[in-house]
Amino acid sequence: MLDWMADPQIWASLLTLTVMEVVLGIDNIVFISVLVARLPAEQAKKARQIGLGLALIFRIALLSVLTLLVGLTAPIFSLFEHGFSWRDLILIAGGLFLLFKATHEIHKGIEHEEEGAKAPVAATFAAVIAQIIVIDMVFSVDSIITAIGMAQQIGVMVAAVVIAMVVMYLASGTIARFIEQHPTTKMLALSFLMLIGVALIADGLGFHIPRGYIYFAMAFSAMVEIINVLAKARRRKVNLPHH
Numbered sequence: 414m415l416d417w418m419a420d421p422q423i424w425a426s427l428l429t430l431t432v433m434e435v436v437l438g439i440d441n442i443v444f445i446s447v448l449v450a451r452l453p454a455e456q457a458k459k460a461r462q463i464g465l466g467l468a469l470i471f472r473i474a475l476l477s478v479l480t481l482l483v484g485l486t487a488p489i490f491s492l493f494e495h496g497f498s499w500r501d502l503i504l505i506a507g508g509l510f511l512l513f514k515a516t517h518e519i520h521k522g523i524e525h526e527e528e529g530a531k532a533p534v535a536a537t538f539a540a541v542i543a544q545i546i547v548i549d550m551v552f553s554v555d556s557i558i559t560a561i562g563m564a565q566q567i568g569v570m571v572a573a574v575v576i577a578m579v580v581m582y583l584a585s586g587t588i589a590r591f592i593e594q595h596p597t598t599k600m601l602a603l604s605f606l607m608l609i610g611v612a613l614i615a616d617g618l619g620f621h622i623p624r625g626y627i628y629f630a631m632a633f634s635a636m637v638e639i640i641n642v643l644a645k646a647r648r649r650k651v652n653l654p655h656h
Contacts, residue, residue: 427569434556434577436628440609441468441552442581443602444511446589447518448541450599456538457593461585464545469578471553476570495619500554505617507551511610514544515603551613601638605631 445464449457488496557570592598608630612622 430573431576438581442585446592465582468549472574475557501617504613508610508613511606515606
């Protein structure tokens, strides 16, 4: 019964899939971090926990209906000689939602700066949770269909998803605090969401953009921003008056 524990292929599959799920979950974390930034501190933490909890529930629920998910990749109609499946439509809708949300948030941020507002208008808790649910569903479909293609055993898929969600939960607080403490990083995060939105739409239209390119661009931009933040903090420390 425990023969699987001695099978190196299963462990290799678990490790590979877990890493892949963590990488795919970065999109989810960035989106949730941007949304909860408008909530009071206590509500932000609660919303982040609920959001990641729902992401885990959606992923495990989708794993329990694997036959339905396989059906989601079957073309339901063709347009311009390209067959569109339910997965394609979900990805396109999710990508459009990300583009709309990121553009709206960027506009709102710039508009407040121009008006000289001291703080952005707080979002309602229910509205934030509703938006998290929508994008959780989109990312969950993409994540689980990827898992199906990489692993054969449902136990490996569930274990990888749970481990990845634990890693995401542990990292989400740090990422959310960093975005909250450094306003310029929020604009960077929103630009990431626009990039991810374009990638989702492209996937839905049959033009796959290798995720490695996207994540490399995100990692490079994030490193530049971190260097800027550290340099700014150092300049502020040097310029402090000495007593």
